Amino acid sequence: MLDLFSAHCLPHIEAGAAISPELEPASDAVVASLIDGAAGRAWVAENPALALFDYDDVQSCGVFGLGVNADEFVTAATSFATDAGMIEGPAGQGRTQFLKQREDGEVTLLVVMAVPGPDVAALNAMSLPAGDWSNTVLGEN
Amino acid sequence: MPIWLLNTLEVSINGLMTGVLYSLVALGFVLIFKSSGVFNYAQGVMALFAAQSLVGIQTGQVPFAHLINAITGLHVSRFGFDVPSILAIILTTLVMVVFAWVVVRVIMVRLVNQEPIILFMATIGLAYFMEGFGDLMWGAELKSLDVGLPSGGSFWIEDVTAQWAREGETYWGMYVDTLDIWATVIAVFLVAGLTIFAQYTKAGTAMRAVADDHQAALSVGISLNRIWIMVWSIAGFVALVAGIMWGAKSGVQFSLSLIALKALPVLMLGGFTSIPGAIVGGLIIGMGEKLFEFAIGAPFLGGATENWFAYVLALLFLVFRPQGLFGDKIIERV
Numbered sequence: 001m002l003d004l005f006s007a008h009c010l011p012h013i014e015a016g017a018a019i020s021p022e023l024e025p026a027s028d029a030v031v032a033s034l035i036d037g038a039a040g041r042a043w044v045a046e047n048p049a050l051a052l053f054d055y056d057d058v059q060s061c062g063v064f065g066l067g068v069n070a071d072e073f074v075t076a077a078t079s080f081a082t083d084a085g086m087i088e089g090p091a092g093q094g095r096t097q098f099l100k101q102r103e104d105g106e107v108t109l110l111v112v113m114a115v116p117g118p119d120v121a122a123l124n125a126m127s128l129p130a131g132d133w134s135n136t137v138l139g140e141n
Numbered sequence: 142m143p144i145w146l147l148n149t150l151e152v153s154i155n156g157l158m159t160g161v162l163y164s165l166v167a168l169g170f171v172l173i174f175k176s177s178g179v180f181n182y183a184q185g186v187m188a189l190f191a192a193q194s195l196v197g198i199q200t201g202q203v204p205f206a207h208l209i210n211a212i213t214g215l216h217v218s219r220f221g222f223d224v225p226s227i228l229a230i231i232l233t234t235l236v237m238v239v240f241a242w243v244v245v246r247v248i249m250v251r252l253v254n255q256e257p258i259i260l261f262m263a264t265i266g267l268a269y270f271m272e273g274f275g276d277l278m279w280g281a282e283l284k285s286l287d288v289g290l291p292s293g294g295s296f297w298i299e300d301v302t303a304q305w306a307r308e309g310e311t312y313w314g315m316y317v318d319t320l321d322i323w324a325t326v327i328a329v330f331l332v333a334g335l336t337i338f339a340q341y342t343k344a345g346t347a348m349r350a351v352a353d354d355h356q357a358a359l360s361v362g363i364s365l366n367r368i369w370i371m372v373w374s375i376a377g378f379v380a381l382v383a384g385i386m387w388g389a390k391s392g393v394q395f396s397l398s399l400i401a402l403k404a405l406p407v408l409m410l411g412g413f414t415s416i417p418g419a420i421v422g423g424l425i426i427g428m429g430e431k432l433f434e435f436a437i438g439a440p441f442l443g444g445a446t447e448n449w450f451a452y453v454l455a456l457l458f459l460v461f462r463p464q465g466l467f468g469d470k471i472i473e474r475v
Contacts, residue, residue: 036343038362055362062360092354111357126360131253 001065001073002080004045005123008052009061010084013125014108019054019061026051034064062111062124070094070114073121077112086110089137099137107134142305144312151302151315152435153428158321160427161328165383166404167411167419168332169376174413175352176372177249179260183268185401187237187377190275192384192393194236196286197279199229204278226288230381237377238370245369253365272398281395286388292320324386331382332420335375339416348372352414406455412465421466426451 008021023043026034030051031042039056049068054061065073074096081088086098086108098110107130114121128134142150166184173181181187197204201220209217224232248263299314306312339345350358351368359365384393387400403426411422430450438446458465 035362038364040362057364058359058362060360060362090354092357095354095357097354097357109356109360111360122361124357124360126356128356128359 001050001063001068001121001123002076004050004052005063005125006080009054009063009123010108010125013059013061013127014102016059016104016127019052021052023052026053058126060124060126062122064122065120067119068114068121070116070119070121073114074112077110077114077123081110081112084110087138099134101130101134101138105130107138109134143307144310147302147305147312147315149432149435151317152431154315154317155321156428156431157424158317158325158427159431160424161325161420162321162383162386162400162423163403163407163427164420164423165324165328165331165379165386166400167407167423168335168416169379169383170401170404170408171411171413171416171419172335172372172376172379175416176348177260177351177369178257178355179249179264180257180413181376182261182264182401183271184376184380184404185398186268186271186275187240187380188384188387188400189393189395189398190240190271190384191233191237191377191381192286192388192397193275193279193284195229195233195288195381195385196284196388196393198232198236199224199226199288202279207280208277230288230385233381234378237381238374241370241373241377244373245366249369249373250366268398272395284388284393286385286393288385288389290320290323290385290389292318292389295319295322320386320389327382327386331379332416335416344368344371403451406451408465409455410458410465412467415465415467418465418467426454429454 008019008023012019021043023045026042026044030044031040031053034042034051034053035055040054041056042051042053044051045063049066051064052061053064078088078096078098081098084100086100089097089099089109091097094113094115096112098112100108100110102108107128109124109126109128111122111124111126113124166188169184169187170181173179173184196202201222201224203209203217203220206218209215244267248267252260252263294316295318298317301314303312303314337345339349347358347363348368348371350361350363351365355365358368383400384397387397391397404423407419407422407426409422410425411418411420430447433450434444434446438444438450
């Protein structure tokens with residue numbers, strides 16, 4: 001899941017480029033379920049329990065996985081984010097966020113979500129203009 | 142039952158029903174604050190504007206008639222027909238949706254990521270603009286509002302409760318305004334509807350996601366603009382309901398916008414982010430101020446304690462429990 005994310009999602013978001021992975025486009029049902037009416041596209045990975053999705057309206061993309069151990073995933077994703085130079089931001093219910101200041105003045109927001117019961121997990125990256133919120137988070141760490 | 146107990150019960154019931162009306166106004170504040178972090182100072186003026194629009198549409202008034210007359214020299218005032226109450230309410234709701242769209246597109250979108258104080262100042266500006274705009278559109282004179290809800294004391298309640306007094310004691314029965322009863326019923330349905338909407342619908346889930354975390358919601362493709370327009374529209378509708386209830390009681394005029402001031406202690410008590418808090422806070426304030434006036438204010442303090450009691454209670458809460466009864470505790474790292 002992290003491999004898929006780091007190969008297709010994060011570099012494109014940070015470069016501000018559109019994502020066009022050589023993956024099989026997801027069925028309409030999967031697209032509808034994953035991006036829930038928003039404008040965007042989705043692809044299914046070789047492992048059919050993993051899907052990559054990309055939104056058109058916001059510069060955000062992510063991976064979604066089924067049958068993922070939530071605790072192990074959060075540990076792995078935290079390590080991945082820290083290695084990528086990210087700083088831990090505010091956490092919410094079943095969610096951890098990381099931020100990285102980029103040289104182009106924008107920030108990359110990484111949202112790690114994992115739900116233990118149904119064993120689903122998602123990792124989202126979004127490019128945002130720096131603002132009070134990100135300055136506060138980055139400044140406090 | 143002894144007379145003093147019946148009187149206390151009557152005051153409590155009337156206080157609870159007044160509290161429901163406070164809750165209605167507070168609900169509008171909570172909805173917008175939860176979803177966008179904006180303390181909407183204009184909520185009271187929204188109630189006034191909604192009530193003005195409702196009366197204007199209902200009575201077939203020509204919008205901006207004063208302006209049209211001043212520019213063209215004509216003497217237009219009415220279209221010459223009345224609009225049924227239900228249709229007028231639907232049309233006014235549409236007016237409030239358009240208003241929500243304009244507010245979000247013109248103000249909110251341009252102030253994303255700004256300090257809360259800047260957003261607050263923007264809503265102060267919005268409040269004064271709307272006040273003037275409403276007067277320009279519909280006229281500033283006092284208007285009566287009647288959407289067909291019954292009003293006046295309930296004879297049935299008076300007759301039933303008159304028999305509750307002990308033998309030998311004279312008691313004329315409880316005075317409960319039927320308009321207040323209707324307001325309570327409508328408010329209960331409104332709150333139940335809002336709760337179901339927020340908990341069980343897709344749009345409601347998206348609204349809660351935005352309230353929980355703007356950035357995370359945005360990262361999963363939820364459109365902040367769409368949610369904000371939806372929330373401001375709902376707040377506009379809540380303002381309309383509050384405007385109808387208060388307008389039917391005391392007429393549609395400038396003072397209607399001041400009901401927002403009554404919602405502030407409710408918010409301090411219930412918390413700025415909690416829908417149940419707005420309801421419970423309203424009930425406590427409504428009943429508390431009436432009971433205090435009845436038991437202490439009128440007999441010992443010369444009366445008129447309703448003007449300040451709610452604020453004193455709210456201040457006590459601010460000192461001992463700043464997040465209110467149900468609000469989220471805010472912890473800032475230093």
